[in-house]
Amino acid sequence: MTKTASLIGNKNKFLILGCGYSGSFFAKTIRKFGCTVLTSSRSVSKNPNSFLFNSETGKVPDKEIFDGVTHILSCIPPDKNGNDPVLESLQSKLQNLSLEWVGYLSTTGVYGNTGGGWVSEIDQPNPYQKRSRHRLNCEKKWIESSLPVQIFRLPGIYGPGRSTFEAIKNQKIRVILKKAQVFSRIHVADITHAIIYLLQNKDSLKFHQIINIADDEPSSQIEVIQYSYDLMGLKMPNPILFEDAKKEMSPIAQSFWMENRRVSNKLLCETLGYELIYKNYKLGLKNCFLNS
Numbered sequence: 001m002t003k004t005a006s007l008i009g010n011k012n013k014f015l016i017l018g019c020g021y022s023g024s025f026f027a028k029t030i031r032k033f034g035c036t037v038l039t040s041s042r043s044v045s046k047n048p049n050s051f052l053f054n055s056e057t058g059k060v061p062d063k064e065i066f067d068g069v070t071h072i073l074s075c076i077p078p079d080k081n082g083n084d085p086v087l088e089s090l091q092s093k094l095q096n097l098s099l100e101w102v103g104y105l106s107t108t109g110v111y112g113n114t115g116g117g118w119v120s121e122i123d124q125p126n127p128y129q130k131r132s133r134h135r136l137n138c139e140k141k142w143i144e145s146s147l148p149v150q151i152f153r154l155p156g157i158y159g160p161g162r163s164t165f166e167a168i169k170n171q172k173i174r175v176i177l178k179k180a181q182v183f184s185r186i187h188v189a190d191i192t193h194a195i196i197y198l199l200q201n202k203d204s205l206k207f208h209q210i211i212n213i214a215d216d217e218p219s220s221q222i223e224v225i226q227y228s229y230d231l232m233g234l235k236m237p238n239p240i241l242f243e244d245a246k247k248e249m250s251p252i253a254q255s256f257w258m259e260n261r262r263v264s265n266k267l268l269c270e271t272l273g274y275e276l277i278y279k280n281y282k283l284g285l286k287n288c289f290l291n292s
């Protein structure tokens with residue numbers, strides 16, 4: 001067995017807090033390394049590896065869930081008051097464990113609007129939306145917690161079961177044209193595999209507390225939608241100009257279009273040497289199409 005492969009294995013116990021889309025992909029993958037993996041849910045599940053955790057109702061995991069835990073990944077967004085659900089409910093519990101590593105999934109929303117300019121981890125966050133200010137505050141709380149935390153800033157997450165194909169099939173797609181607007185994206189498999197790569201190479205790589213996980217090619221929404229229609233062999237509807245579409249958009253949908261930035265992955269991919277599986281939306285969407 002190689003040195004790197006021995007860093008994660010059957011002696012490790014992972015708790016995945018918030019086992020939604022990204023958390024469940026991570027849990028499924030890390031189990032293949034022989035790790036014990038328990039996952040939280042807000043609702044009762046028959047899955048023996050699932051436990052209850054809901055910060056809103058005060059339901060905290062039973063004591064034995066934490067026995068022997070070495071790694072924690074939190075995929076839970078800030079609560080409605082802007083606080084971190086995990087730190088609010090479990091911080092002192094976590095501080096009493098012998099944790100090797102804690103991962104926290106954050107968002108690139110903390111960088112705010114750069115008018116299409118590139119942002120990297122060394123740029124000062126400048127959150128524009130209230131939810132992003134909350135997120136930055138949660139990041140700060142994680143850093144101040146003195147837990148061995150590593151923060152992953154993520155752009156739009158997509159993958160099998162959560163991509164433009166579902167939106168097209170469910171007729172929930174709106175083809176909107178906004179000049180010079182781009183979005184960064186990441187395929188769910190690359191979130192998982194980048195984190196596993198960092199864990200496997202923990203001893204040889206310099207530790208960075210904040211890391212962007214994004215693909216190589218920020219692109220316009222319309223390119224992505226056009227490519228999806230092409231793969232499906234369908235004709236894309238005519239685009240609506242953003243200025244016209246905006247009038248009927250919810251505030252949350254509008255806010256999505258108010259920020260324009262390109263998220264750099266140079267730290268992850270050049271400095272730390274992670275090789276993306278899906279370097280751009282075309283490769284990623286092909287995978288989604290084949291698995292839809």
Ligand SMILES: NC(=O)c1ccc[n+]([C@@H]2O[C@H](COP(=O)([O-])OP(=O)(O)OC[C@H]3O[C@@H](n4cnc5c(N)ncnc54)[C@H](OP(=O)(O)O)[C@@H]3O)[C@@H](O)[C@H]2O)c1
Nearest residue numbers: 018019020021022041042054055076077107154155156157
């Ligand atoms: N979606 C995106 O494009 C995107 C982009 C950038 C960053 N992010 C962030 O990255 C993280 C992972 O994203 P995702 O899309 O994979 O998340 P997701 O599917 O929405 O899953 C979130 C999980 O958090 C749990 N949760 C929410 N509030 C909770 C609370 N108060 N107490 C306990 N559990 C709670 C949910 O529990 P249940 O399973 O019981 O519902 C769910 O498992 C999130 O923080 C998200 O905000 C998302």
